[in-house]
Amino acid sequence: MAFQISKVTARVSVPVITRVLEKQQLSRGVKFTVFHPAANTPPCARGGINIATRSEGKRFSVSSGVFSRSVAVLLGAAGVSAAALSSSAVCAMAARTPINLDTDKSDWKETKKELLSMSMKERRELYRTDYISLDKVPVWKHSGAASAKSLYKANDELNQKISLFRGDITKLEIDAIANAANKTLLGGGGVDGAIHRGAGPLLRKECSTLGGCETGEAKITGAYGLPAKYVIHTVGPIAHGSVGETERRALRDCYYNCLRTATENQLRTVAFPCISTGVYGYPPEQAVEVALKTVREYLEDNPAQMDRVIFCVFLKSDDDLYKSRLPAYFPEDVLPKSKL
Known part of the structure; x- marks a missing residue:
């Protein structure tokens, strides 16, 4: 379920951010890099959920205007969604137990x-x-x-x-x-x-x-x-x-x-x-x-x-x-x- 929700969130957040940026008139002169969550180890392996602990690309240059609080929040949400999507997919694969058809001990x-x-x-x-x-x-x-x-x-x-x-x-x-x-x-x-x-x-x-x-x-x-x-x-x-x-x-x-x-x-x-x-x-x-x-x-x-x-x-x-x-x-x- 978490995997499915994160996929939906990722699909929704990116278009929303684009529309907000356009409204903020930041389509020109904006230079930024994408958030990269530091989630090298799957959260499931650590026994808990680890929201992105750091982000790269903090420098933003804008020809005119400044980022509003809403834009910053949306960009942060996109980073979290990407982290959830990646980690839950890894967890789903790790959780799949190999099937043993040679024993009656299995369910x-x-x-x-x-x-x-x-x-x-x-x-x-x-x-x-x-x-x-x-x-x-x-x-x-x-x-x-x-x-x-x-x-x-x-x-x-x-x-x-x-x-x-x-x-x-x-x-x-x-x-x-x-x-x-x-x-x-x-x-x-x-x-x-x-x-x-x-x-x-x-x-x-x-x-x-x-x-x-x-x-x-x-x-x-x-x-x-x-x-x-x-x-x-x-x-x-x-x-x-x-x-x-x-x-x-x-x-x-x-x-x-x-x-x-x-x-x-x-x-x-x-x-x-x-x-x-x-x-x-x-x-x-x-x-x-x-x-x-x-x-x-x-x-x-x-x-x-x-x-x-x-x-x-x-x-x-x-x-x-x-x-x-x-x-x-x-x-x-x-x-x-x-x-x-």
């Missing part, structure tokens, strides 16, 4: 706030993993003739919002990645463990304040040492190969609630792993239908709220499965575009 709230206030360039210095920027993740394109019957109308605008990425979800530099978590939210195996390891101990520390998460729900945290800004945690249904309406509805809720949470937090790029298809035993060939259907319908209802949804897979079998089923939910527009 997660303050660390999260600081990370979100940083520029991307600054945050990249703190990543605990390599990163893949969004421009390196291509929009999904149809390859060859579609093998699946289209279930929806062609919509190229929606197609441009879809990506299929085979790789490590923890490296994606986007707004949010979804985590296939367990009900404790305290870390586990698979993608859940990878996300916690990449983010560092502060993720677990924040998660411990959330009171867990029920199946189908979604909760959001910071991402800390990950390239993503946020992690949206969701708990998939346990199927063990047997899928009924309860499991289908729960898996649908996972995808929908993650997207809704992203929209509520003004996040426009989201990546999903394959939820529940690992140790939870949801058959991948059935899970892909739920994932694609839910995302397609959410984008139809909220076309302006999302820029990119990335389906992130690790296994080649999942990659092949998505490639074969994506055309059914995001069919290609086969009509030729007008050149007009």
